[in-house]
Amino acid sequence: MSLAEKQRQLIEDLHLIPDVQERLSALTAYAARMRLDPAQQIDAHLVPGCVSRVWLYGQLRDGLTRFDCEADSPMVKALAALLCDLYSEATPAEVIAVEPEIWQQCQFTKMLTPTRLNGLANVRRLIREKAAAWA
Secondary structure (H helix, E strand, C coil), X not given: CCHHHHHHHHHHHHXXXXXXXXHHHHHHHHHCCCCCCHHHCCHHHECCCCCCCEEEEEEEECCEEEEEEEECCHHHHHHHHHHHHHHCCCCHHHHHHCCCCHHHHCCXXXXXXXXXXXXXXXXXXXXXXXXXXHC
């Protein structure tokens, strides 16, 4: 499955929950299960420009990306984890090329403050930079 197809599937799955606030709550519950190894929660993995502390760890295995995250805020962690899930198991070229449509399509942009949207943009930028280094 291509990264674009994976994103479409994630959007369809999230649309099974009709209320936007409930979608965000479901993401928060899902992301609570994601754990970034405390050894990876170091300053070198902090996402710059985020109000909350967000750690992003990425690696390339067998030509495919893998991203994990942790954050101080449960909602920020949920949104960053969604990006990590989206861009994991893709080629670096796909990660660079496919922009996240999920925020707009799932109406999260209407629910998030400009500060949170800016933080998500910084997470995306760092994911793209890591993929570019691996490409």
